[in-house]
Amino acid sequence: MLKSLFNWKVLLNLVLAAGVFVGLVYLTFRWLEYHTNHGQEVPVPNVINKSVHDAVKILEDAGLDYEVDSAAYNPKYRPLQVLKVYPSPGSRVKDGRAIQLMVNPKSWAPVAIPDVINKYSGLAFQRLEQVGLKVSDTIYEPSIQKDAVLRILFKGNPIKPGTKIPRFSLVDVVVGSGPLRNISVPNVVGLTVKEAKMVIARNLFELGSVNHEDGGNDDSDIVYYQDPASGDIRDQGMQIDLWASKKTPAELRNKINELNSIYRMKIDTTLPPIRYEEVPYVDEPVITEPAPAPVVPQRKEVPKQDPAKSGTSATKAPTDKPKASATPASQPQDKPKAKKVIN
Known part of the structure; x- marks a missing residue:
């Protein structure tokens, strides 16, 4: 088993495999350096306070990309003025890096x-x-x-x-500002319903009910009756009811007379006119009550002191009884004597 591992053929395969692996790693790093422009960096130009059009041109000439974002409008700065740059000016970035520009918008949001x-x-x-x-x-x-x-x-x-x-x-x-008062009602008889609606709205009135003779809802029907009548005085916003038909008002004379008996007030002209006579105005006498007499306060009598009794206290009440009157009582008169008669 160990003898087979040290066979020259096996060792040769191992060396070839290691060489291929090292070569692939080297080529990979070289490709990454070329693709990411490793070692090729450019400084970020200072475009703050410049217009966004000038800033974009400067970044493109430097080989840099850009992204524009707008902040809240600030009237202290010019419209489309660059307020911030990220990365900050002077930083070194790779060629083609996107630079973010914060721009003042043209106006408020x-x-x-x-x-x-x-x-x-x-x-x-x-x-x-x-x-x-x-x-x-x-x-x-x-x-x-x-x-x-x-x-x-x-x-x-x-x-x-x-x-x-x-x-x-x-x-x-x-x-x-509130409704107008005392407006004359326009005449819409003879007009189509569509035309009558425009006339009513133009004269500051409201459209009420629209009664079609055939029960339909065709705005081309002709108005043959209205309530209130034309020329009546009403306030702004009052409703005007309409009766419409395919026929003309002349063909609906009986229907119009029937509506007049319902919606028009009848005035009896056979009665004599009422005469009003002026009554002279007489001023009524004005009765004035006498003014009340003024109230005079009564003075309280104080008893006088007897000068003979100066030694006595003034507050001591008199003990003497009142003396009898010196005048004698009236005596009854004597009867008259009879006269003597001499023979």
């Missing part, structure tokens, strides 16, 4: 318009400011939705909620 349509204007303004938008002008427009946001304008054009615009952009807000 876009924000979506919040859905504040038909919302109270005070809350809508707060919502717009929270997302980073500024209200430039408030436009008031007649509407039954008083103090509600009707539209949002960006550069003079209506913009839908969810549309993205640059942050800190100026927008105009259209707010309802």
Whole structure:
């Protein structure tokens, strides 16, 4: 067994195998050095504060690749200005290495318009400011939705909620100022339903029920009756009901008379007009109550002291009884005497 291992043929095979292995390892490392450009390094150029276009050209001339990333917009720097470079300038990297550039964007990041349509204007303004938008002008427009946001304008054009615009952009807000009063109802009889809808909306009214004679829903039907009637005075936002048919109003005279008996007020012209006479106005006498007499406070009488009794106290009550009156009591009168008669 040991003798067979030391056979020259076996030893020759072992030497050949070791040589092949060493050769493969050497060729592998040489290929890696060539493929990775081992030993060939270039310094990263300083492109900070340059525009991204100039930075890209400098990197390409140096044999380096690049990756551009944008940070949050900073108004202190120019748009598309290079703020940072990684690896840092002066570092030695291999030829073809990708250099990361941090660039200031052109403007603020876009924000979506919040859905504040038909919302109270005070809350809508707060919502717009929270997302980073500024209200430039408030436009008031007649509407039954008083103090509600009707539209949002960006550069003079209506913009839908969810549309993205640059942050800190100026927008105009259209707010309802309340309904108009005493508006004349337009005449839509003879128009198609489609045309009547546009006329009603243009005159600041709302479309009510549409009654089609055949029970369909064709906007090409002709309006032969409306309520309220044309020329009536109503407020903005009131509903106008329509009756439509394929026929013309002249062909539906009986139907129109029937509707008039229901929706139109009848006025009896046979009654004499009411006459109003003016009654002269007489001022009623005004009775004034006499003013109450002023109350005079009564003075309390203080008993006088007897000067003969100066030695006695002034506070001692008198003990003498009151003296009888000196005037004698009245005596009864004597009866008259009878006269003597002399014969």
